[in-house]
Amino acid sequence: MAKANVKTVEKAVEKVVNLPAGEKIERDGGEVTALDAASIRLVMQGWEIRKKIDELDAQLKSINAQLIEAHGAGASLVVHGVCRASIAEREAVKITNAERLKAVLGFRFTDLVKTEIAYKPEAKLIEMAADGDEPMAPSIRECLTVGKSASVTWRAEK
Incomplete structure (x- = not known):
């Protein structure tokens, strides 16, 4: 048994010896320890x-x-008893020229645009841009972009 313990200790020492060096650096104060x-x-x-x-x-x-x-989007791919991959598409409208849109909308800008760090169009503004009868629609559309993305969601299938 003593020989088995000696070999185990030798292997443990060998593993420690072959490890690269490492250090811990404290964020506060920058203290470095092995x-x-x-x-x-x-x-x-x-x-x-x-x-x-x-x-x-x-x-x-x-x-x-x-x-x-x-x-394409809108499909669920099912492997019975294994999994389901659901494919979805998202659409997003972004404001690309906020200053021009402010000029186009005037005082209505604040009630048609949610202001955060980035400008995000409210649903009513998107409706106005898509409305063929809205006289400002072409000018509004010049200030917006529409982006799409698709994703796959994975779930276990019973």
């Missing part, structure tokens, strides 16, 4: 997992793009 072997191993394991997640995320984005192109 990392223990267990923490170094955990950081390295975490990094390996993070890299795998990034690789898998890239693969999933590619698969999602292929499914969107092949089947």
Whole structure:
């Protein structure tokens, strides 16, 4: 038994010796201390997992793009007993020229546009831009862009 314990200790020492150095840097004060072997191993394991997640995320984005192109939005792809991939499309209207839109709308700008860090059109403004009878519609449309995006949501299928 003593020989088995000696070999276990030797292997543990060998693993510690082969680990790269590591340090802990305190954000407040900048104090630097050496990392223990267990923490170094955990950081390295975490990094390996993070890299795998990034690789898998890239693969999933590619698969999602292929499914969107092949089947379009508004479809659910079901593999019975395994999973369901639901494809949805979103549309967003963004204000591209807020100053011009302010000039076009005048005092109505504040009630037709929600003001945050970015300008976002209210539903009524989008209606006005799409309304063929609205005299300001062409000028309003020049200040807006419409963007679309599609996504795939994954769920287990019973």
